[in-house]
Amino acid sequence: MSAPDRPSRQDIADAVTGLGWRLVLGAIYAEVAVSSLADAGEVAALVLAAVGADGQGHVSIDIRADRVVIRLQSAVSGTVTNADIALAEAISSALSERSLHLSPGFVQAFEIAIDALDISAVRPFWQAVTGYVDEVGPSDLTDGLVDPAGRGPAIWxxxxxxxxxxRNRIHLDIDVPHDVASSRVAAALAAGGTLLSDRRAPAFWVLADPEGNEACICTWQGRD
Structure with missing residues (x-):
């Protein structure tokens, strides 16, 4: 059973998918398409006004000339909480009033997976060499390390x-919205890839390139 302020992945997806948000690797994301950096700044200002002080420690915004990417996750728990869902609803409502519409856009997150016989022996090296920090809370990562600036891929x-x-002992995990995973797998196969395993799908599909290097397409589904 989920904690009172920590809804299940299914509950999160049910609450926000219809609003244009998608759950990817422990956070919810949405995009607003814009035509200029100035427009992006205005959208960001609307988002901040909609969340007010409640957004502190929950909202991050990536401003580009063609889009604004909004991310919601509790910095304290490292998970999506009911507060994040409420903020998503507030943001969606505020933008809709200005005829601005949220969409999943091109949302994905990268993880680097490192196979190890003795995780406690190799993990400190990777933490030191990357400057990464311990993951705050529970997620899909095992012994996760994350970029403190929130820019680089997670490591598990x-x-x-x-x-x-x-076989190679480092592979990429590409976390995508649940409703685009099948098309991403199909594209990888069409590009010469091989499906090694779908035993854990829809949590993840294991693929390999023509020389055997592996990657996984991952979603939030099948993990609760």
Whole structure:
């Protein structure tokens, strides 16, 4: 059962998908298309006005000349909370009043997965060399490390049972909205990839390029 202020992934998706938001790797995202940086600044100002002081520690905004990307997650828990859902609703309402519409846009998040026999031995090296910090709260990551500036991909560590010299031990995970995963998998296969496993789908599909290098397409589904 979910904690009182920590809704399940399904509850989050049900609450925000119809508003144009998507749940990806422990945060909810939406975009507003704009035609200039000045317009992007105005959209950001509307978002900040809509959330007020309640947005502190929850809202981050990426401003570009063609889009504004809005991200919601509690900085304290490292998860999407009921407060984040309420903020998503407030933002959607405020923008709709100005005939501005949220959409999932091109939302995705990258993770680097490192296979290790002794995670406690290798994790400190990767933390030191990247300057990353411990993940704040529980998520889909195992022993997760994250960029303190929120720009780089997350890193997690996959426990190995025995050495695997026959395959690469670092792979990419690409977290996408649940409703675009199938098309992303199909595109990878059409580009020469191979489906190695869909046993855990829709949580993730394991794919490989023509030389055997692996990547996973991941969603929030199948994890609760």
């Amino acid at each position: 560590f996959q426990q190995m049972d025995a050495p695997r010299p026959q």
